[in-house]
Amino acid sequence: MEMLPLTLQVLVFPGLLFAAAAGLVTSWVDRMVTARVQMRVGPPFLQPFYDVVKLMIKETCVPAGGARALFLAAPLAGLAGAALASTIIWRAFLARGSGFSGDVIVLLYLLTLPALAVILGSFASRNPLASLGGSREMKLLLAYELPFVLAVLAVVARTGALRLEEILAAPAAATRPSGIIALVVAVLCMQAKLTLVPFDAPEAETELSGGAYIEYSGPPLAVFKLTRAMMLFTMPVFLVAVFGGGIRLGDGVLPAVAGVLKVVGLVVATILIRNTAPRVRIDQAVRFFWGPATLAALVATGLVFVGL
Amino acid sequence: MPRTAIIPIGPYHPLQEEPEFFKLHVEGETVVGLDIELGYNHRGIEKLSESKTFEQTVFLVERICGICSTSHPIACVQAIEDAGNIAVPERALYIRSLIGELERLHSHLLWLGLAGHFLGFNTVWMWVWRYREDLLDIMELLTGNRNHYAMMKPGGVRRDIRREDIPAVRKMLDGLKGPLALFRDAVAEDPVIHARLKDVGVLTRQEVIDYCALGPTARASGVAIDVRRDHPHAAYGLVEWDVCVEHNGDVFDKAVVRIREMFESVRIVAQCLDRLEVVGGPIDSNPKEIPPGEGIGHYEAPRGEVFHYVRSDGGNRPARHKVRAPSYMNVPTDRAAVLGGSVSDATIVLAAVDPCYCCTERMAALDASTGRRLMGAKELLRLSWEKTERLKRELGAEGPKLDLARTE
Numbered sequence: 001m002e003m004l005p006l007t008l009q010v011l012v013f014p015g016l017l018f019a020a021a022a023g024l025v026t027s028w029v030d031r032m033v034t035a036r037v038q039m040r041v042g043p044p045f046l047q048p049f050y051d052v053v054k055l056m057i058k059e060t061c062v063p064a065g066g067a068r069a070l071f072l073a074a075p076l077a078g079l080a081g082a083a084l085a086s087t088i089i090w091r092a093f094l095a096r097g098s099g100f101s102g103d104v105i106v107l108l109y110l111l112t113l114p115a116l117a118v119i120l121g122s123f124a125s126r127n128p129l130a131s132l133g134g135s136r137e138m139k140l141l142l143a144y145e146l147p148f149v150l151a152v153l154a155v156v157a158r159t160g161a162l163r164l165e166e167i168l169a170a171p172a173a174a175t176r177p178s179g180i181i182a183l184v185v186a187v188l189c190m191q192a193k194l195t196l197v198p199f200d201a202p203e204a205e206t207e208l209s210g211g212a213y214i215e216y217s218g219p220p221l222a223v224f225k226l227t228r229a230m231m232l233f234t235m236p237v238f239l240v241a242v243f244g245g246g247i248r249l250g251d252g253v254l255p256a257v258a259g260v261l262k263v264v265g266l267v268v269a270t271i272l273i274r275n276t277a278p279r280v281r282i283d284q285a286v287r288f289f290w291g292p293a294t295l296a297a298l299v300a301t302g303l304v305f306v307g308l
Numbered sequence: 309m310p311r312t313a314i315i316p317i318g319p320y321h322p323l324q325e326e327p328e329f330f331k332l333h334v335e336g337e338t339v340v341g342l343d344i345e346l347g348y349n350h351r352g353i354e355k356l357s358e359s360k361t362f363e364q365t366v367f368l369v370e371r372i373c374g375i376c377s378t379s380h381p382i383a384c385v386q387a388i389e390d391a392g393n394i395a396v397p398e399r400a401l402y403i404r405s406l407i408g409e410l411e412r413l414h415s416h417l418l419w420l421g422l423a424g425h426f427l428g429f430n431t432v433w434m435w436v437w438r439y440r441e442d443l444l445d446i447m448e449l450l451t452g453n454r455n456h457y458a459m460m461k462p463g464g465v466r467r468d469i470r471r472e473d474i475p476a477v478r479k480m481l482d483g484l485k486g487p488l489a490l491f492r493d494a495v496a497e498d499p500v501i502h503a504r505l506k507d508v509g510v511l512t513r514q515e516v517i518d519y520c521a522l523g524p525t526a527r528a529s530g531v532a533i534d535v536r537r538d539h540p541h542a543a544y545g546l547v548e549w550d551v552c553v554e555h556n557g558d559v560f561d562k563a564v565v566r567i568r569e570m571f572e573s574v575r576i577v578a579q580c581l582d583r584l585e586v587v588g589g590p591i592d593s594n595p596k597e598i599p600p601g602e603g604i605g606h607y608e609a610p611r612g613e614v615f616h617y618v619r620s621d622g623g624n625r626p627a628r629h630k631v632r633a634p635s636y637m638n639v640p641t642d643r644a645a646v647l648g649g650s651v652s653d654a655t656i657v658l659a660a661v662d663p664c665y666c667c668t669e670r671m672a673a674l675d676a677s678t679g680r681r682l683m684g685a686k687e688l689l690r691l692s693w694e695k696t697e698r699l700k701r702e703l704g705a706e707g708p709k710l711d712l713a714r715t716e
């Protein structure tokens with residue numbers, strides 16, 4: 001497959017524009033499945049696009065006394081992180097030899113950028129509810145990163161590779177007990193990374209009226225929403241890449257469709273989790289991730305060393 | 309020394325549909341103080357009532373609250389009947405209880421849905437409200453309206469329940485039992501719901517007694533009060549039902565009490581329907597005059613006892629009409645329940661008493677230019693006590709001496 005110049009890769013395909021479009025479609029799936037679960041009709045297909053476009057032409061209000069530059073820059077940092085992560089993952093699917101050693105580590109960092117952006121933006125808002133949301137987001141980040149990295153480590157330990165391509169070339173991790181346990185942990189961490197119920201304490205509409213996002217309006221809010229949508233798409237793709245053998249392009253239609261179906265499966269699992277549980281308190285979330293989740297990830301890594 | 313920050317819940321907040329203002333003083337995520345400020349929605353109902361005829365008053369109090377829209381009228385007509393010694397035909401009593409219990413069902417379902425929403429469990433919210441729709445349709449069939457029924461009048465009820473409508477009500481009740489059992493089991497079994505609700509916002513039995521809390525809020529803490537049983541009215545003395553009591557006083561038990569009460573309501577409605585098929589006769593004793601005198605009426609609204617006092621001077625309108633809604637007693641218990649808990653729990657704890665602010669509104673005196681509150685609780689208490697003392701002097705009445713110094 002002929003690759004575009006690098007700048008266009010980041011900005012158009014498989015970076016920003018592609019991830020944004022795919023993310024908005026995924027967020028439509030999320031809204032539609034949620035609506036069906038809740039016995040509602042659900043929005044039309046283009047609704048997520050309309051939402052972003054509408055926010056783009058709205059006024060940007062910066063709270064008085066807030067850190068203006070940081071307040072406006074934070075959403076862009078998150079967007080950049082999500083776009084770059086998508087670029088690196090899809091390049092590994094598309095072209096052999098395009099990755100670099102240690103790109104899995106880079107991805108782990110890039111995928112935390114949206115959460116860091118939310119934290120920075122909330123503290124720049126100078127709003128008590130936003131600060132509370134920001135501090136919760138920080139606690140949540142500290143909580144889920146440990147088991148998440150350990151879960152990925154289980155795969156890295158088995159393949160001995162820190163390069164996404166080599167992980168993709170090896171048999172899919174989720175076919176072994178260690179990989180299955182690690183995947184389950186990673187899916188729960190993904191739920192928290194996407195700040196979806198039961199781990200949506202940072203924005204908790206009915207507690208903090210949106211928390212971290214409360215002071216955002218217009219284009220910066222649109223950027224945050226877009227980042228969230230991109231993460232809703234990119235995170236499952238990352239998990240499929242690490243645990244499920246990735247999306248095989250270029251080997252015919254069937255493997256490609258199978259790869260996409262794996263992503264859809266993870267997205268639907270996420271949606272179902274968020275619709276069948278109430279929100280947990282932040283202390284309960286931290287206890288869960290540092291306790292059972294970390295333990296399970298350690299067990300998965302341990303199983304790798306005994307050959308399971 | 310830890311710094312205290314203020315987390316505002318209100319005056320406009322997605323938590324609740326009415327304007328209210330809870331100032332949470334927090335240290336980190338722990339609530340260390342709570343200020344409750346009401347007074348955004350005062351409408352002067354009691355004063356308005358004095359300008360309405362007795363029949364019109366009932367329509368007025370129906371609009372105190374859109375959820376308890378038949379509890380206030382029942383209490384009000386009972387107060388008028390008490391003042392005028394008016395008898396009510398038996399058939400009307402059954403119709404009163406029927407409408408009252410259907411209202412309790414819809415109110416508790418509303419609360420259950422909102423409780424799910426406050427916990428971020430929007431699926432529960434949507435499902436509960438979906439099943440509540442069938443109930444509202446039945447209300448429309450029976451009374452012509454989904455929420456404001458206009459069924460009560462002094463001496464009876466305004467509309468009869470038609471025999472041909474009864475099967476539809478029974479069908480709705482049967483359809484409701486399945487979902488009710490589903491929600492009961494979901495609350496009883498879901499581990500995450502337990503983690504969020506058990507031992508959260510505990511109100512002890514003594515606190516309930518000290519705050520004079522009412523309704524499900526009191527019954528969840530082991531205080532078995534229910535005016536339907538304690539002062540039987542309407543048809544509550546004529547049908548079989550139980551008062552639902554739990555003992556832990558946490559949010560979980562408040563939910564359990566409400567869910568159990570819904571099953572009792574279904575039982576009462578079914579029995580009322582049975583009796584309505586047998587008991588005939590008039591539905592209205594059609595009183596013409598209310599002689600001078602005073603009367604009280606109470607009714608167990610979904611949130612607790614609602615109390616009406618009416619004084620007649622022999623004219624066609626109340627000389628004085630006093631209303632006390634249950635939230636007025638229940639909302640202050642938030643101070644006991646919220647303090648020491650976390651901010652995350654505060655919203656569900658505040659919502660656990662099923663607060664209704666438009667019932668509770670008294671008044672607020674503000675300086676319009678600065679927005680500063682001119683009178684707080686102590687000033688209002690002082691005004692009230694001064695008036696009591698003045699009236700006692702004028703009437704030469706005996707009574708305990710109120711210590712005005714305590715209001716300073």
